[in-house]
Amino acid sequence: MRVSHLFTKTSKEAPADEVAKNAQLLIRAGFIHKEMAGVYTYLPLGKRVLEKITQIIREEMDGVGGNEISLTALQASDVWQQSGRWDDQVMDVWFKTKLANGSELGLAPTHEEPLTKLMKSFIKSYKDLPVYPYQFQIKFRNELRSKSGLMRGREFWMKDLYSFSRTQAEHDTFYEKISHAYDRVFERLGLGGQTYKTFASGGSFAKFSHEFQTISPVGEDTIYVHKDKKIAINEEVYSDEVLAELGLNKDELVQELAVEVGNIFTLGTRFSDPLELSFTDEDGESKPVIMGSYGIGPSRLMGLIAEHFADEKGLVWPENVAPYRVYLVRIGDSEAVTAKADQLYERLTQQGIEVLYDDRDERPGAKFADAELLGIPHRVTVSERLVEEGTYEYQARIHGEVKLLTAEELLGTLG
Amino acid sequence: MRVSHLFTKTSKEAPADEVAKNAQLLIRAGFIHKEMAGVYTYLPLGKRVLEKITQIIREEMDGVGGNEISLTALQASDVWQQSGRWDDQVMDVWFKTKLANGSELGLAPTHEEPLTKLMKSFIKSYKDLPVYPYQFQIKFRNELRSKSGLMRGREFWMKDLYSFSRTQAEHDTFYEKISHAYDRVFERLGLGGQTYKTFASGGSFAKFSHEFQTISPVGEDTIYVHKDKKIAINEEVYSDEVLAELGLNKDELVQELAVEVGNIFTLGTRFSDPLELSFTDEDGESKPVIMGSYGIGPSRLMGLIAEHFADEKGLVWPENVAPYRVYLVRIGDSEAVTAKADQLYERLTQQGIEVLYDDRDERPGAKFADAELLGIPHRVTVSERLVEEGTYEYQARIHGEVKLLTAEELLGTLG
Numbered sequence: 001m002r003v004s005h006l007f008t009k010t011s012k013e014a015p016a017d018e019v020a021k022n023a024q025l026l027i028r029a030g031f032i033h034k035e036m037a038g039v040y041t042y043l044p045l046g047k048r049v050l051e052k053i054t055q056i057i058r059e060e061m062d063g064v065g066g067n068e069i070s071l072t073a074l075q076a077s078d079v080w081q082q083s084g085r086w087d088d089q090v091m092d093v094w095f096k097t098k099l100a101n102g103s104e105l106g107l108a109p110t111h112e113e114p115l116t117k118l119m120k121s122f123i124k125s126y127k128d129l130p131v132y133p134y135q136f137q138i139k140f141r142n143e144l145r146s147k148s149g150l151m152r153g154r155e156f157w158m159k160d161l162y163s164f165s166r167t168q169a170e171h172d173t174f175y176e177k178i179s180h181a182y183d184r185v186f187e188r189l190g191l192g193g194q195t196y197k198t199f200a201s202g203g204s205f206a207k208f209s210h211e212f213q214t215i216s217p218v219g220e221d222t223i224y225v226h227k228d229k230k231i232a233i234n235e236e237v238y239s240d241e242v243l244a245e246l247g248l249n250k251d252e253l254v255q256e257l258a259v260e261v262g263n264i265f266t267l268g269t270r271f272s273d274p275l276e277l278s279f280t281d282e283d284g285e286s287k288p289v290i291m292g293s294y295g296i297g298p299s300r301l302m303g304l305i306a307e308h309f310a311d312e313k314g315l316v317w318p319e320n321v322a323p324y325r326v327y328l329v330r331i332g333d334s335e336a337v338t339a340k341a342d343q344l345y346e347r348l349t350q351q352g353i354e355v356l357y358d359d360r361d362e363r364p365g366a367k368f369a370d371a372e373l374l375g376i377p378h379r380v381t382v383s384e385r386l387v388e389e390g391t392y393e394y395q396a397r398i399h400g401e402v403k404l405l406t407a408e409e410l411l412g413t414l415g
Numbered sequence: 416m417r418v419s420h421l422f423t424k425t426s427k428e429a430p431a432d433e434v435a436k437n438a439q440l441l442i443r444a445g446f447i448h449k450e451m452a453g454v455y456t457y458l459p460l461g462k463r464v465l466e467k468i469t470q471i472i473r474e475e476m477d478g479v480g481g482n483e484i485s486l487t488a489l490q491a492s493d494v495w496q497q498s499g500r501w502d503d504q505v506m507d508v509w510f511k512t513k514l515a516n517g518s519e520l521g522l523a524p525t526h527e528e529p530l531t532k533l534m535k536s537f538i539k540s541y542k543d544l545p546v547y548p549y550q551f552q553i554k555f556r557n558e559l560r561s562k563s564g565l566m567r568g569r570e571f572w573m574k575d576l577y578s579f580s581r582t583q584a585e586h587d588t589f590y591e592k593i594s595h596a597y598d599r600v601f602e603r604l605g606l607g608g609q610t611y612k613t614f615a616s617g618g619s620f621a622k623f624s625h626e627f628q629t630i631s632p633v634g635e636d637t638i639y640v641h642k643d644k645k646i647a648i649n650e651e652v653y654s655d656e657v658l659a660e661l662g663l664n665k666d667e668l669v670q671e672l673a674v675e676v677g678n679i680f681t682l683g684t685r686f687s688d689p690l691e692l693s694f695t696d697e698d699g700e701s702k703p704v705i706m707g708s709y710g711i712g713p714s715r716l717m718g719l720i721a722e723h724f725a726d727e728k729g730l731v732w733p734e735n736v737a738p739y740r741v742y743l744v745r746i747g748d749s750e751a752v753t754a755k756a757d758q759l760y761e762r763l764t765q766q767g768i769e770v771l772y773d774d775r776d777e778r779p780g781a782k783f784a785d786a787e788l789l790g791i792p793h794r795v796t797v798s799e800r801l802v803e804e805g806t807y808e809y810q811a812r813i814h815g816e817v818k819l820l821t822a823e824e825l826l827g828t829l830g
Contacts, residue, residue: 007482007537007546033533035487041533042485044548050485067422070457070465072450073488073553074510074570095489097512097522099569100559107512107522118448118456122422131422133459138488138553144515154514155489 003358008043010370022307023149025315029373038146038154048323050157053298054136056188056320057159060181066134066161071114073138075106079113082274093141107140112293115162116271123289126166126281130174134161136298150303151259157299163292171290175264178294182212182262189301190318195261196232198223205268212262216308219257226253259304267291315375316397324356326414327376329367331383341382353414378414418773423458425785437722438564440730444788453561453569463738465572468713469551471603471735472574475596481549481576486529488553490521494528497689508556522555527708530577531686538704541581541696545589549576565718566674572714578707586705590679593709597627597677604716605733610676611647613638620683627677631723634672641667674719682706730790731812739771741829742791744782746798756797768829793829
């Protein structure tokens with residue numbers, strides 16, 4: 001993509017009412033636009049980041065047997081009344097609306113109820129289980145306050161997978177399997193080192209659920225981390241009793257602030273009982289389906305990654321998440337420079353390397369500042385002097401060291 | 416994908432309240448699930464069809480310089496009040512809702528207003544134009560009745576591109592260009608032969624807009640078609656005066672029912688005037704931006720394609736839109752048959768050919784009936800007898816003719 005074809009521009013300032021650093025940076029860099037608190041438009045660069053995060057999650061969910069679907073935002077009340085979650089006092093984040101005929105509808109803040117009901121069309125016998133439908137869907141949550149940018153949205157993207165199993169043992173096996181898939185997701189997103197599988201409260205059907213918590217100064221949760229064992233305990237369940245149960249020694253744990261980037265949850269028969277989702281087992285007996293839910297928020301992850309890796313110059317995207325891998329800066333517009341830069345752009349693009357090519361008539365300083373604010377991992381510069389020398393100037397965004405490279409060295413570095 | 420891993424099943428009947436043939440078929444085949452009238456969940460096969468349609472449109476929009484973004488469903492009232500479209504009497508398809516603090520919000524039925532406002536951050540000078548942002552987004556329309564399945568949804572997918580141009584001439588050039596891109600979209604979707612660029616009412620800034628209308632007995636619009644010139648006139652503007660203006664002779668036109676699958680519209684300064692989106696031209700003068708809007712409904716297209724090509728046995732997907740290209744039927748489960756079918760599945764998959772492999776323990780008749788209902792273009796059968804003969808049975812869904820093919824002939828046919 002040529003920067004001259006990109007309609008967004010960087011700006012020195014974010015809206016005055018935007019207090020979250022992730023949103024401030026992403027707005028200044030032209031990745032997102034604020035519609036209202038907690039509601040953001042994804043502009044071309046932001047859309048690309050969101051797609052990269054989504055695709056990594058999709059591959060790992062397909063890898064554990066997921067079937068991708070897309071449920072609806074508009075929700076009739078009946079199934080939510082059956083589960084007891086239609087009442088605004090019980091679930092306090094509903095946006096409600098009305099059909100033209102007056103019937104009340106809700107905008108889905110989550111999808112356990114409609115999916116449980118839907119599965120009744122397809123699950124009859126033990127032969128139909130286990131199954132793992134999942135989706136990427138816009139969720140709506142009517143948060144009273146929404147001051148954390150992409151980290152806590154009123155309209156945001158969520159990956160939610162639901163497991164439907166015959167027995168607790170079958171459920172437990174899948175629960176372990178998807179837990180490892182989550183590890184791979186955060187590893188691929190560049191957050192592996194700082195992300196801990198964390199014991200959290202479990203509800204009626206399991207002593208614990210598990211959150212995936214990324215240590216970060218902007219975290220809203222407090223967790224107690226065992227670095228060697230790569231696990232943590234959320235303060236909500238932190239007690240001597242739990243420590244003893246997990247065989248952990250208080251002295252080995254470190255208190256940290258963290259952001260919840262995913263969670264996995266044993267639902268048991270919480271929804272299959274009221275909505276009557278059952279199956280006939282090998283002996284002809286009717287049994288309720290054992291369920292689990294598994295969430296990851298792609299838009300929250302985008303906000304966290306933006307905020308977590310940023311430095312004083314701007315965004316710093318990990319390689320797998322960056323909207324483009326290379327920022328190609330053309331200094332000057334002489335025929336030789338333009339030809340050289342165009343040629344490199346074509347060559348890299350043909351090799352499948354995604355390049356954002358700054359072909360604008362702008363001062364070098366402005367181009368370099370934009371390269372830093374946008375946070376593209378690899379910067380390559382072509383100028384009159386460099387063309388004469390037969391080299392390219394290369395800079396890695398992450399540490400800023402500058403090198404002069406030949407064409408072959410450059411391709412080796414980027415390849 | 417193995418059918419044994421797909422959680423959906425076919426059924427003999429659709430819900431009694433579903434009157435649209437497209438939805439009846441798609442529900443019976445397990446492509447979609449009805450949540451309420453005009454609101455459908457996309458199940459794995461349906462999601463794949465929707466993605467294929469989306470990707471074809473995306474490629475053609477990128478081809479005319481589109482920049483993909485994603486606007487929001489939740490809408491604050493201010494911009495819509497400025498344009499005069501917040502009032503439920505003016506735009507009668509609003510779903511309205513409320514923030515926890517009581518402010519009224521709307522669910523976007525279209526996106527001219529928020530995008531026009533957003534572009535004020537990026538358009539200042541003639542150098543910033545022209546630009547063509549577009550998105551695939553869920554739209555919400557509170558239709559009084561919704562009885563046409565995917566063809567008229569209350570929650571549905573829309574591709575909407577908006578053009579921002581300096582002059583009428585620049586706008587007109589792009590309008591022609593995207594019109595040709597639309598032709599290519601419908602051609603690739605298998606609807607090229609039946610789809611006509613149709614003169615329709617234009618609003619304040621152009622005598623005509625243009626709809627893309629696909630001739631179909633299920634159409635809700637009446638158009639007058641000139642087959643040779645490949646154009647048509649919507650009855651809403653059909654008059655002797657318009658015929659004369661277009662140089663068409665009444666006797667050469669045929670009246671047809673048709674489905675609107677796309678539209679392109681000159682907005683002029685309808686939105687840039689009230690929302691004050693202007694630019695500074697080469698002479699330093701401030702001018703309003705000239706806009707256009709260009710819609711295609713991927714979910715409506717899915718419904719139309721389903722309904723249009725179906726026969727008495729079920730769905731018949733065009734090659735580019737089918738969820739899988741090959742339906743591989745294994746008859747029996749002897750070691751020889753299973754090995755042969757598994758091997759073919761691996762081989763085709765490795766070649767990038769998408770295969771739905773019916774590996775279930777089911778009667779042959781049930782498998783063949785499912786293959787027909789699902790409408791996958793190519794059916795390949797492996798059975799004991801065929802393994803002994805060293806052949807595969809091949810059937811094209813579209814005409815049903817059966818052939819016996821060697822492995823090489825089969826690969827040639829599918830390749």
